[in-house]
Amino acid sequence: MEHPVLFSLVLSIRVAAVATVFIVFVGVAVAFFLSRRDFWGKELLDTLLTLPLVLPPTVTGYYLIVLFGRNGLIGRFLFEWLGWSIMFTWYAAVLASFVVALPLMIKTTRAAIEAIDENLIRASYTLGHSEWWTALKVILPLARKGILAGAVLSFARAMGEFGATLMLAGNISGKTSTMPLAIYSAASSGDRVQANIMVLLFTLIAAMFLYTANKLNKRVLL
Amino acid sequence: MNLFFKAKKVLHGFAFEADWAIDNELAVLFGYSGAGKSLTLQMIAGLLAPDEGFIKLNGDVLFDNKAGIDQPPQRRSFGYVFQDLALFPHMTVLGNILYGAHGLSEEERRQRAKEMIEQFMLAGLERKFHHEISGGQKQRVAFARALIRRPAALLLDEPFSALDNPLRIEMQNFLQQIRRNFPIPVILVTHDLTEALTLADKLIVYGGGKVLQVGKPVEVVNAPVCPDVELLVKNPMMLGKK
Numbered sequence: 001m002e003h004p005v006l007f008s009l010v011l012s013i014r015v016a017a018v019a020t021v022f023i024v025f026v027g028v029a030v031a032f033f034l035s036r037r038d039f040w041g042k043e044l045l046d047t048l049l050t051l052p053l054v055l056p057p058t059v060t061g062y063y064l065i066v067l068f069g070r071n072g073l074i075g076r077f078l079f080e081w082l083g084w085s086i087m088f089t090w091y092a093a094v095l096a097s098f099v100v101a102l103p104l105m106i107k108t109t110r111a112a113i114e115a116i117d118e119n120l121i122r123a124s125y126t127l128g129h130s131e132w133w134t135a136l137k138v139i140l141p142l143a144r145k146g147i148l149a150g151a152v153l154s155f156a157r158a159m160g161e162f163g164a165t166l167m168l169a170g171n172i173s174g175k176t177s178t179m180p181l182a183i184y185s186a187a188s189s190g191d192r193v194q195a196n197i198m199v200l201l202f203t204l205i206a207a208m209f210l211y212t213a214n215k216l217n218k219r220v221l222l
Numbered sequence: 223m224n225l226f227f228k229a230k231k232v233l234h235g236f237a238f239e240a241d242w243a244i245d246n247e248l249a250v251l252f253g254y255s256g257a258g259k260s261l262t263l264q265m266i267a268g269l270l271a272p273d274e275g276f277i278k279l280n281g282d283v284l285f286d287n288k289a290g291i292d293q294p295p296q297r298r299s300f301g302y303v304f305q306d307l308a309l310f311p312h313m314t315v316l317g318n319i320l321y322g323a324h325g326l327s328e329e330e331r332r333q334r335a336k337e338m339i340e341q342f343m344l345a346g347l348e349r350k351f352h353h354e355i356s357g358g359q360k361q362r363v364a365f366a367r368a369l370i371r372r373p374a375a376l377l378l379d380e381p382f383s384a385l386d387n388p389l390r391i392e393m394q395n396f397l398q399q400i401r402r403n404f405p406i407p408v409i410l411v412t413h414d415l416t417e418a419l420t421l422a423d424k425l426i427v428y429g430g431g432k433v434l435q436v437g438k439p440v441e442v443v444n445a446p447v448c449p450d451v452e453l454l455v456k457n458p459m460m461l462g463k464k
Contacts, residue, residue, distance in 0.1 A: 122269050123308040125295040128324035128371060137321070141312045 005198055007174060008182035015090060015178055016158035019097035023154045026098075027105030028147060032135065034106070035113040046106075053103040057163025060100055064168050068095065090176055092169035097158035104157055105150040112146020113139060149216040156209035160202075225375060225407055229265050229275030229285075238431040244424055248401060248408045252418040253428030253454065259411040260305075262428075263377045266409070267302050268295035280374055301368030301376045305383060307360055309352040315339075315363050316348040322367035338366040341403065358389050365400060375407040376400075382417065394421060415455065419443070427451050 033039075034046055052060045068075040070085045079085050086092045116139060124134040140147070162180040169176040171185060179202055186195040223246040231238045238258040251259040264270040266277060268284065271292055277285040279300075284293045309318050319338055323331040339345055342362040347355055352363070361381060368376065378397075382390045394417060401408060412418050418425060419439045427435045427442060434454075435447045446452035 117306070117308065119304045119306055119308040120310060122267075122295070123302065123304060123310075124321075125269065126267050126298075126300060126302040127322045127367065128296050129321075130296060138310060142310075 002174075004173065004177075004182060005194060005201075008177055008179040008198065009201065011090060011093075011177070012159050012179040015093045015097055015161075016155050019094045019101060019158040020151055020155045022094075022098050023102050023105045023158070024147070024151050027102055027150060027154070028109055028140070031106045031109035031113060032139070035110045036135075036139075049106055050103040052100045052164075053107075057096075057100055057161065057165075058167060061096060061164035061167030064096060064099060064164060068092075068168070087168065088170045088172060088176060090169065093161070093165045093176055093178055096164035096168045097161040100161050100164050101154040101157040104153045108146050108150035108153065109143060112143035112150075115146075116142050145216050149213045152209050152213040152216065156206055156213070159209075160206065223280055223374070223407055225266070225280075225409075226276065226278040227262065227266060229262075229272035229277065231261065231265070231270075231272045231275075233261070236431060240428070240433045242426055242433055242436050244407055244409070244426075246405060246407050247423035248410065248421055249424045249426055250418045250422035251409060251411045251426050251428055252415075252422075253413065253434070254430075255413055257428035258431045259413075259428050260379050263302070263379050263409065263411055266298075267300050267377055268293060268298045299371075299374040301365075301371070301373040303364045303368050303376070303378045303381045305380045307364040307381065309360060309363055309367075311352055314349050314351055315344055315355065315359075318352070318363055319344075319366045319370055322370040324371060326371075334370050338370050342366040357385055358392065361385075361393055362396070365396075369400070369404055372404075373406065375409070376404070378408065378410040380411050380413070383412070383414070390417070397421065427454060429454070 030045075030049065034042060065072060065087075067073050068078075068086050070076070070079050070087060075085055075087070086095060120138055120142070121134055124138045125131075129137070160180055161178070162184070165176075165178060166181060166184075169178075171177055171181040173182075173185070177185065179198055183195055183198045183202070186192075186198065224243060226243045228241040229238070236256075236258075238261055240258065240262060251262060253259060261270065265272050265275075265285070272285065272287070274287045275285060276283070276287075279298070283289070283291050284298050285291060310321065313321060316335060316339070319335050320331055323334055326334065339348060342365060344359065344362055344366065347359060347363075352360055355363070364381065382393050385393060397408075397410075398421070410417075410421060422439050425435075425437060425439045425442045426433060429450045434451045435442055442451065443455050446455055
């Protein structure tokens with residue numbers, strides 16, 4: 001049987017990695033539209049997607065249960081059609097991490113895109129290139145540092161996700177006990193040695209990510 | 223070859239109105255800062271739509287609000303050189319020039335890029351980035367990128383304004399050489415009187431969002447139509463102060 005510390009570490013990395021992949025795709029697309037397009041309800045959408053940054057994760061978790069729980073607005077249909085519920089699976093931990101860490105990606109990427117000199121984009125248009133080609137060849141490459149910093153920050157935030165994960169995925173040892181949850185269990189059951197190891201390991205990993213993110217994008221202050 | 227420009231636009235409380243036409247010549251838009259010169263170039267290139275107006279290049283209607291025509295910048299055949307040159311910092315000299323060769327076959331792109339590098343004296347700099355080359359070289363890259371597609375006209379938004387005097391004169395001579403190799407209409411925006419008088423076939427004097435006078439430089443200097451134009455062409459120290 002796998003050691004519980006190792007299991008938690010591997011699960012946390014797996015959850016954070018999968019969540020980050022989705023975060024990068026969704027975050028870059030959303031940030032692009034927020035910074036380059038004007039549409040009705042734009043700032044409302046920004047507020048809605050950024051809300052998890054300031055809400056207690058338990059509140060975000062509660063919303064996710066309302067949406068994805070077995071009787072939830074979306075979860076009900078999933079259960080009816082597939083006989084499957086995301087609740088108390090490691091996918092739920094991915095979902096919780098995704099929602100909580102997405103705002104970091106959107107904020108950093110949007111700032112990076114908006115910092116690009118408008119004349120570079122206009123130059124691309126006057127040279128005959130479409131908006132999509134310009135996005136691909138000019139905007140995204142010039143915003144790459146911000147995108148990378150956003151991805152690293154999101155990964156770190158996803159690794160550390162606790163509240164929403166607890167509500168949605170539960171704290172099932174050997175199944176959904178990511179590292180923050182395992183630390184909570186170890187500390188509350190008085191297992192100081194295991195708690196110490198995990199806390200130190202986690203601090204080291206988080207510090208490493210934060211250092212990388214700062215190196216990548218000095219303008220981002222989060 | 224000709225270009226008709228007629229436009230009205232209100233932008234942030236600034237009212238702009240202009241109406242002029244040029245043939246295959248070098249026209250200089252000259253006047254105070256904030257008179258609407260750069261705005262004009264943006265409207266011609268399709269980067270900004272006039273509120274009403276009519277823009278036609280060589281018989282092709284680019285903008286006509288009455289007919290509901292507003293061709294996007296991608297479909298308008300202009301070479302545009304920006305004031306800050308707008309070279310892509312993540313591309314090499316060659317990358318920048320090739321980026322301008324849109325819609326051509328790979329072989330043709332390479333061939334034309336080779337020609338441009340030769341013609342614009344950029345040999346040996348192909349792999350350099352814009353922070354590794356001199357001010358004059360940057361200018362030549364911007365011109366090569368704007369011209370590789372062989373546009374129907376060239377729009378220059380104060381490209382020489384940031385240069386020191388000797389280099390500015392060198393680039394002005396270079397522009398006249400470009401005119402010989404690329405016989406297309408050129409519209410140059412400037413607030414430098416010497417530059418305007420030396421280069422212009424036709425001078426279009428702007429002031430306060432309006433065209434004050436159109437004519438050959440010698441006509442404008444000898445017979446300014448109003449005190450504002452007289453002040454502009456006889457007292458260059460006033461420029462930029464209004």
